[in-house]
Amino acid sequence: MKYISTRGGMAPAPFSDILLMGLAPDGGLVLPESYPQVDRATLDTWRALSYPELAFEIIRLFADDIPADDLRRLVFDTYREDVFGSADITPLKVLEPGLCILELSNGPTLAFKDMAMQFLGNLFEYVLGQRGESLNILGATSGDTGSAAEYAMRGKHNIRVFMLSPYGLMSPFQQAQMYSLQDDNIHNLAVRGVFDDCQDIVKAVSRDHVFKARRKIGTVNSINWARVVAQVVYYFKGYFAATAGNDEQVSFSVPSGNFGNVCAGHIARMMGLPIRHLVVATNENDVLDEFFRTGRYRPRGTADTHITSSPSMDISKASNFERFVFDLVGRDPKAVAGMWARVDAGEGFDLAGTPAFARIADFGFQSGKSTHADRLETIRRADARYGVVIDTHTADGLKVGEEWREDGVPMVCLETAQAAKFEDTIVEALGRKPARPAGLDNIEALPKRVEVVDASAELIKRYLSEHIDA
Ligand SMILES: Cc1ncc(COP(=O)(O)O)c(C=O)c1O
Numbered sequence: 001m002k003y004i005s006t007r008g009g010m011a012p013a014p015f016s017d018i019l020l021m022g023l024a025p026d027g028g029l030v031l032p033e034s035y036p037q038v039d040r041a042t043l044d045t046w047r048a049l050s051y052p053e054l055a056f057e058i059i060r061l062f063a064d065d066i067p068a069d070d071l072r073r074l075v076f077d078t079y080r081e082d083v084f085g086s087a088d089i090t091p092l093k094v095l096e097p098g099l100c101i102l103e104l105s106n107g108p109t110l111a112f113k114d115m116a117m118q119f120l121g122n123l124f125e126y127v128l129g130q131r132g133e134s135l136n137i138l139g140a141t142s143g144d145t146g147s148a149a150e151y152a153m154r155g156k157h158n159i160r161v162f163m164l165s166p167y168g169l170m171s172p173f174q175q176a177q178m179y180s181l182q183d184d185n186i187h188n189l190a191v192r193g194v195f196d197d198c199q200d201i202v203k204a205v206s207r208d209h210v211f212k213a214r215r216k217i218g219t220v221n222s223i224n225w226a227r228v229v230a231q232v233v234y235y236f237k238g239y240f241a242a243t244a245g246n247d248e249q250v251s252f253s254v255p256s257g258n259f260g261n262v263c264a265g266h267i268a269r270m271m272g273l274p275i276r277h278l279v280v281a282t283n284e285n286d287v288l289d290e291f292f293r294t295g296r297y298r299p300r301g302t303a304d305t306h307i308t309s310s311p312s313m314d315i316s317k318a319s320n321f322e323r324f325v326f327d328l329v330g331r332d333p334k335a336v337a338g339m340w341a342r343v344d345a346g347e348g349f350d351l352a353g354t355p356a357f358a359r360i361a362d363f364g365f366q367s368g369k370s371t372h373a374d375r376l377e378t379i380r381r382a383d384a385r386y387g388v389v390i391d392t393h394t395a396d397g398l399k400v401g402e403e404w405r406e407d408g409v410p411m412v413c414l415e416t417a418q419a420a421k422f423e424d425t426i427v428e429a430l431g432r433k434p435a436r437p438a439g440l441d442n443i444e445a446l447p448k449r450v451e452v453v454d455a456s457a458e459l460i461k462r463y464l465s466e467h468i469d470a
């Protein structure tokens with residue numbers, strides 16, 4: 001399988017190359033020339049597979065330049081009961097008939113990012129080892145990608161992580177989880193700005209080809225196709241868990257910000273998984289909801305990005321949305337390049353009334369928005385009615401997912417983090433603290449290692465040069 005760029009300016013490349021490449025050289029996002037198709041007979045054989053068996057079958061379709069035995073070992077080393085808390089890896093919790101939560105946050109950092117990042121850590125180490133190379137990862141986080149990446153990469157001798165986070169905007173637990181790491185290969189930089197400023201810097205640095213090649217810069221954000229592929233797996237697993245046979249359909253409700261998670265759902269659906277609807281749930285930063293309702297995509301600036309109680313979704317410029325729009329406009333790279341030239345210039349685009357937007361229903365998306373008041377109400381309702389304490393992002397997903405329920409079609413709401421990460425809002429909603437996994441009681445009191453910096457790509461390049469060249 002070969003990979004291309006959404007903007008058309010990249011020679012087709014194999015999986016291992018695009019894994020280390022991150023952003024495409026033309027500033028676009030990488031995706032496969034076509035999506036592998038999964039037929040009914042294959043679904044029937046996959047239904048009974050364990051998580052690692054299923055992950056191997058799916059990932060091998062995309063990572064076809066890695067010898068099968070090596071890939072199997074990497075996958076089985078990753079998806080282990082002792083890492084993810086159960087043999088199921090992603091257990092399905094039935095709240096009531098037709099309404100479920102797919103648990104994705106039982107990994108080491110208590111967020112769904114571990115599902116892909118634990119695999120990416122092993123994959124990077126393997127490919128770099130084969131090539132005798134090293135990689136300097138530049139990442140951006142609104143709270144969860146950062147810690148998941150750092151826990152997955154800490155101590156790896158051929159990888160350094162430089163993680164940009166929005167200064168003061170993550171929850172105290174998230175800050176403690178990242179900034180308390182003391183490993184030499186982990187560097188935390190708190191940027192005066194919002195997540196989008198951090199992501200813009202990552203993309204600006206990646207677009208400086210000379211700098212990127214010389215300093216061996218890679219990425220762990222969902223810019224990296226391997227992240228998205230590893231997330232495709234749990235849509236299949238969730239589908240099998242929520243249905244009795246492959247004639248049934250399910251809908252997924254996905255708390256969304258950077259559009260990586262729901263993009264993985266889109267890929268699963270394009271591969272042939274019987275997904276009826278993909279429900280995009282946003283918080284007050286409702287750029288994506290506005291698009292699916294109106295066809296207008298209006299990314300917002302720093303000043304117009306709301307600081308909310310689901311802070312990991314405080315994103316106004318959804319990186320992965322570009323991959324979906326590529327499919328929506330019939331895989332026309334010129335059209336995408338034109339649209340993203342306007343996005344990069346701080347404008348948006350409007351597809352209302354176009355043939356592309358007329359086809360949007362074929363892709364199965366629905367959307368909705370959830371506010372702080374909705375979040376509190378949903379957390380209270382889930383606790384009272386189902387006896388589960390959900391985090392603020394999962395609450396956004398549950399609230400919007402419930403609005404789109406249909407008779408006969410299970411609604412699977414993706415759990416994206418554990419409540420312990422967002423204690424203040426849980427206390428506001430329930431009047432009590434959520435349970436914390438053992439060993440994390442005093443994490444906020446640990447000494448922190450972080451540098452506060454201005455939101456400047458040039459400054460970050462200087463920082464990278466100093467630390468990499470040394
Ligand atoms: C807890 C949590 N929920 C939801 C999201 C949104 O996911 P995505 O950015 O893939 O849309 C994020 C961040 O990515 C997150 O950390």
Ligand SMILES: N[C@@H](CCOP(=O)(O)O)C(=O)O
Pocket residue numbers: 140141142143144145146195220221222223257258260261312313319
């Ligand atoms: N919410 C994310 C933002 C980055 O998303 P990614 O999926 O592109 O890595 C975070 O928690 O950092």
